[in-house]
Structure formats: C-alpha cells, structure tokens
Amino acid sequence: MAGKFSLRSIAFTLVAGVSMALASTAVQAQTLEKIKSAGVIRIGVMGEQAPWGSIDASGQNIGYDVDVAKLIGEEMGVKVEFVPNAVSARIPNLLTGKVDLQMAVMGMYPDRAKAVQFSKPYAGLKIILLSSTKNNIEKIEDAKDLRIGVPRGAAQDKSITTLLGDVPNIRRFDDDSSNMQALVSGQVDAIGGNTTYKINLDKAAPGNDFEQKLVFNEQWMGVTTKLGDSEINAWLNQFIDKIKADGRLEAINKKWLGEDKLPNFPEKLEGVPFTVE
Incomplete structure (x- = not known):
C-alpha cells in the first residue's frame, strides 16, 4: 500500500509540476498583451546619470535610454511611465514587478544573466x-x-x-x-x-x-525582462533590429554620445543569451 501511495504521489507531483510550468508559460506569453491592454509600460531608467538617464529643469526624463524607451512605447502603441532607479535596485525592481522593463544602463554580464533576460545590445560604453x-x-x-x-x-x-x-x-x-x-x-x-x-x-x-x-x-547594454518571458524578449529583439536598420538608434547615439556611427554590436556574448533559452 505504501509503495502504491508513493508512486501515485510521485505521478501526481509530476503532473502538477507540468501543469504549473504550462500555466507559468501561459502567463508569460500574455505579458505583451497585458501591457498593450493596460495602455502603459513601466520602464526603469537612471534618474541622475546623464547622458543615459536624468531629469531636466522641467522635471522630464531625458537621455539615451529614455529616448530608446520612448520608441518602445511608440512601437507598442502605449504610454511610457518612467521609473528612476538606484544602481543597486535595478534588478530587484524588475523581479518584484515595479517595472516591466529595465533599461537603467544595464550592462550585460553573465552573473546578471542568471537573474534576468537580456535583449540584444542597443548601446555600449x-x-x-x-x-x-x-x-x-x-x-x-x-x-x-x-x-x-x-x-x-x-x-x-x-x-x-x-x-x-x-x-x-x-x-x-x-x-x-x-x-x-x-x-x-x-x-x-x-x-x-x-x-x-x-x-x-x-x-x-x-x-x-x-x-x-x-x-x-x-560594456554592452540590453533591455532586461524577467527570465523566461520569451514573447516580449522576441519583440524587443525585433524592435532593436528595426531601429538600427532605419537610423533611429544611430540618431539617438549621435545626440547623446556625440558619435557619428553606432558601435559594432557583438552578435553574441559569452554567458549572456540574447534570447530565451
């Protein structure tokens, strides 16, 4: 009896685990649609690090990351709500849901890639x-x-x-x-x-x-999302390709960094996947 109970328990646990995984995937797949339905996307940026992210005299967010974030909002058809971040709070703010995307000069490193999902790089320093x-x-x-x-x-x-x-x-x-x-x-x-x-x-x-x-x-910078959020990660990678191809990213780079050309962005970085694996 004990053996049968144990086997049934194991089977139940496995089924439950698969069900939970599928449910989790479904929730993640709805992320982009939820943002569009809400009509607003919360994006983390720096508040005191020009030229990446700062506040001007009128209280508006300005900077390289801010301009790229505005393009994200335009492409999605939603309003952008900027959330200023302290350096140490960037990943916690993403993981706890205080922001939907984190763009506060997020350097792409293997240790960070264990906690968050990076897009392709859109900036470098x-x-x-x-x-x-x-x-x-x-x-x-x-x-x-x-x-x-x-x-x-x-x-x-x-x-x-x-x-x-x-x-x-x-x-x-x-x-x-x-x-x-x-x-x-x-x-x-x-x-x-x-x-x-x-x-x-x-x-x-x-x-x-x-x-x-x-x-x-x-250092290369990417847009970060939660691990496993494949739909929005794929959307971001397509978006980055688009603004590189049509010149909008180059214009932002020249405006804020004074460089005529974009850097040669790497096709891959060791230990930092650009897509959900």
Whole structure:
C-alpha cells in the first residue's frame, strides 16, 4: 500500500509540476498583451546619470535610454511611465514587478544573466578609472593606495574589487552622481566610472584635470525582462533590429554620445543569451 501511495504521489507531483510550468508559460506569453491592454509600460531608467538617464529643469526624463524607451512605447502603441532607479535596485525592481522593463544602463554580464533576460545590445560604453593628471596610473596596482570611489554594485565596483581585492580604500556610493561628486570634492582620489562620466565631470567642474587612466572592459547594454518571458524578449529583439536598420538608434547615439556611427554590436556574448533559452 505504501509503495502504491508513493508512486501515485510521485505521478501526481509530476503532473502538477507540468501543469504549473504550462500555466507559468501561459502567463508569460500574455505579458505583451497585458501591457498593450493596460495602455502603459513601466520602464526603469537612471534618474541622475546623464547622458543615459536624468531629469531636466522641467522635471522630464531625458537621455539615451529614455529616448530608446520612448520608441518602445511608440512601437507598442502605449504610454511610457518612467521609473528612476538606484544602481543597486535595478534588478530587484524588475523581479518584484515595479517595472516591466529595465533599461537603467544595464550592462550585460553573465552573473546578471542568471537573474534576468537580456535583449540584444542597443548601446555600449567602456568601464574605466578616472583620476587627476597628477596621479601616474598605468596599471590598477598603481592605484592600490589611493582612495577609489565606485557606485555600489556597479560593473566598476566588481572590476576594481576583483583586481585589487575588497580593500578598505574602496569607497562605495549609492549612485553615479555621488561617486562623481566625491572625486570633485576630494573625498576620493580616483573613481571607477564609464566613458560618459567625463561629459558630466566637465559640466560639474569646468576646467578639471580628470582623465581616463585605465579601461577595464567594454560594456554592452540590453533591455532586461524577467527570465523566461520569451514573447516580449522576441519583440524587443525585433524592435532593436528595426531601429538600427532605419537610423533611429544611430540618431539617438549621435545626440547623446556625440558619435557619428553606432558601435559594432557583438552578435553574441559569452554567458549572456540574447534570447530565451
């Protein structure tokens, strides 16, 4: 009797598991239709990281990610609701449903790809170390005794911590603007940032002597959704192909980054699938 009960229990569990998986797939397949039915899509962007995402004097969201997000809304035929994000809150905000899509300078890395689904890349930048011209830094070890600022949990935090270890002189800040302000005010001697930091530093402190010292890696950005959400992932990849082909993405790239041509986007990234597997 016990054996039969056990077998029936196992069979029931397997059937239930399959049913739950099918139900889950059905819910995921309805995501795009639900967004269209609601008439609004909530998209996560940065609130204080120009030129990717910031707030202008009239309180409007502006930036590279913002302009791409607006095109997503136009293509879907829905209104876009922008949700500003702290760096450390980007993935939690997506997974807890506070946003439908996350576009807050989402660098495409294998560890993140375990938690979220990336689209094809639509933007790129380099992760770098910036410091005064007075500091001679040719390799990261030259900066080991300097106070180095990073946004907590960002790609530059990981890069510098991996290379130097979690040393006490690495100072972590809640966002990019606080990180840059720490360099301008002299709280730190160098900061981990990206290639667009210099644009913002020149606005905040005209005539500064900050320069790019090191390049840690090239970072590609994709639109992120929840894992397994195949329908909206496929839609996003088609959308990115479309705005690359018709010149709209190139126009956004020139407007915000000052570059005449789009970068050569990779066809694949190790450990980061562009489609739901």
